[in-house]
Every structure is written in C-alpha cells, then in structure tokens.
Amino acid sequence: MPIFMGSAPEAAVRCRHYEECSWWNNRSSPFLLARERHGRKMAETRRFLLHPDGTPSMPSSTCRFLSLATCVILAASLPAWEDPPGPNAELQKFQGSRSYMVAASVSPDGKLALTGSKDGILILWDCESGMEVRRLTGPATEPLRVVFSADGKRVAVASKDGSLSVIDAQTGKQVQKFPGHRDPALAVMFLPDGKRVVSGAGGVDDTIRVWNIDTGKEMTQVRFAKSANIYALAFSNDARWALTGHASDVKLWETATGKDVATLEGHNTRVTSVAFSRDVKTGVSGSKDKTARIWDLTTGRERRTLEGHRGSVTSVAVSPDGRRVLTGSADRTVRLWDIQSGKELAVFEGHQSEVTAVAFAPDGNRALSASEDRTARLWSLPK
Numbered sequence: 225m226p227i228f229m230g231s232a233p234e235a236a237v238r239c240r241h242y243e244e245c246s247w248w249n250n251r252s253s254p255f256l257l258a259r260e261r262h263g264r265k266m267a268e269t270r271r272f273l274l275h276p277d278g279t280p281s282m283p284s285s286t287c288r289f290l291s292l293a294t295c296v297i298l299a300a301s302l303p304a305w306e307d308p309p310g311p312n313a314e315l316q317k318f319q320g321s322r323s324y325m326v327a328a329s330v331s332p333d334g335k336l337a338l339t340g341s342k343d344g345i346l347i348l349w350d351c352e353s354g355m356e357v358r359r360l361t362g363p364a365t366e367p368l369r370v371v372f373s374a375d376g377k378r379v380a381v382a383s384k385d386g387s388l389s390v391i392d393a394q395t396g397k398q399v400q401k402f403p404g405h406r407d408p409a410l411a412v413m414f415l416p417d418g419k420r421v422v423s424g425a426g427g428v429d430d431t432i433r434v435w436n437i438d439t440g441k442e443m444t445q446v447r448f449a450k451s452a453n454i455y456a457l458a459f460s461n462d463a464r465w466a467l468t469g470h471a472s473d474v475k476l477w478e479t480a481t482g483k484d485v486a487t488l489e490g491h492n493t494r495v496t497s498v499a500f501s502r503d504v505k506t507g508v509s510g511s512k513d514k515t516a517r518i519w520d521l522t523t524g525r526e527r528r529t530l531e532g533h534r535g536s537v538t539s540v541a542v543s544p545d546g547r548r549v550l551t552g553s554a555d556r557t558v559r560l561w562d563i564q565s566g567k568e569l570a571v572f573e574g575h576q577s578e579v580t581a582v583a584f585a586p587d588g589n590r591a592l593s594a595s596e597d598r599t600a601r602l603w604s605l606p607k
Contacts, residue, residue, distance in 0.1 A: 426454025
C-alpha cells in the first residue's frame, strides 16, 4: 500500500479506498489528491482539502487520525466537494439489486436511469446522486428490454415470459399489461404517438405486434416471412424496420409486411445484440465471435469490424448523433468506438462480471451499463 510523505505539516498518507495518493501542500491550502483505480485505468480523482493543522476542511469526510507526529489517514469516504470528473470516469455506481442486472435505459431528460434485474425488479435511479428513486410494479419475471416513452412519463418492459407491460414512471404503478408473445419478447418500443407500443419475438411465435396502451388490445400482428431462430431484435425509431440477429447473420425486415429485405453476413457464430442508428442508415450487431460489426443498411454491406473484446459482445448501442457505438462484453468491459473509422475510442473498466446491457444518455456524453455483478454504472464519455 503506497505511502507518500509531505511536510508543513509533516504527514504520511496510507490509502485504503484509493490506490494512488499524493500530498500537495502550501501554507494556505494543503490538500490530498487521490485517484481511484478501476481495473487498469485511473477513473476518478478526489481532492480532500486540509487545514494547515492537518484536519479535514469538510466534516462530511470520514477520516480517522492518529497522533504519531504525523497524520495518518486510514480511510476516507467520498467528500462533499471534489474535482469535476474527467472523460472515461465512472460518474455513478447504482447498487442494491439482489440479482443480475440485465436491462438498462436512460430517461429522455437524462436525469434518471432505469435498470431491470433477473429477478424481475425494476428500479429508477437518480443520475446525479446515484440514489434509488423508486421501484416499479411490473411483471415478476426477467425483463429483456426496458425503454422510456418520449416524454419520460412511462416505461415499457419486454419480458422473458413473453409478456409486455407499461408502467407509470412517476408513480411506479403498472398502467397496462399485454398478453404478449408465446416466446420471449426480445424488443419493445413506444410508437411516436405515445398511445401504442410495438413488440417482437422469435421462436414459435415469430411475430411483430402492435398494442393499444389504453385498451390493452392487440391492434396488428405480422409474422416474419421466413421463420428462423431469432436471438436479438431491434426496431428503428419509426418502427418501420426491424433488425434481427440469428445463428451467424443479421436480417433487415420491413415491419408492415414481415418481408426480409436484406441478409447481412459476416459473423461466424450467434448474434447476441443489434441496434439501429436514428437515421436508419446504419446497423450494428454484436456476437459471440467477440466482434461487433457496422453495417451500411442502404447497401447491405459491412462497413467495419470492431475487434478488441476478449469475450462475447453481449450488447450494442448507437449514439444519438450516429457517430459512435457502445459495446458491452462478457470480458467485463464497455468500449466506445468511432463508426466512421472503426477506431476504439475508450475502454471502461470497473464491472466485476459480464456486462449485459449498454445505453447512451440522450446528450451522448454519458453511457449506462448493467452487469451480472448486480450493479449498473454511469460513465462520462470523451468528447
């Protein structure tokens, strides 16, 4: 454990919560700068301002001191004041779930994070404080996808048992439950009018369905024209198109007809996740082959292969401006990529188990990840 010496006043610092500490000292404002390590990367910087006599300037800092002619800081909690976090920093760690976190989303105003756990628990978190806001009453089964409505007032949940729910985000109460699909509901999305949701499933069900939120009734149903094992599904913003992941390829579908428009080939094993850009010109897929691939949906051609993960790519997301991609992996990392060049821009380390879901915040400057380590984390992204 590193020890750094200082003078006036003399001090030795032993770090427990922070793995790298240094003393800066002048007659007016000596302070301790500590950087917290996440995996191989220094992710956050904390600054503890001290008076010349060696006492902390903030009573909220939890410090213990021993009188040994020097001042020894044995432990320190996060103080009320700190330097602004830099890029690649972990902004928040949301914890309190008793089960794996498997789904995640950020509210349209960027103030709330929503997580779903394998045990069916849905939690809203405050992105600023990291505190739990409320728990939502929904299906008591594993959620596969959670999304906000455009106004942020409602949440839609697609579940492993095939059911679908709409929940009031402000009260936490379930507004509507739909009978759903005969197989796991892989995707759900609010339609632009806010009065309907669209959902999709593979397996025996193999359908895309539109539901009326007020009545709970199914409005339309379209069957995929070609039946195939579907492991991942995503809708475009206007729900006119769907991407599906299969044993080794990706398919683009027209949702109104269920027609297979294009087959995108390149992966060599199961595709686990898919996503659209907002302009619907770009698609992204992640696979157990440890790669993510960027597709030009106007031509059906592969534009880039994203390589760097050491485990299966479990989740993908495209930034609001369509310029960057997030990937989550079984290797416990989240990675940020440039769509145009395919260059890896950043690696986010901190999760202790497989990353199961990733999402961009609407501002594009933050990212949310969920993991089997029972936590979700909010990250600051480089510009």
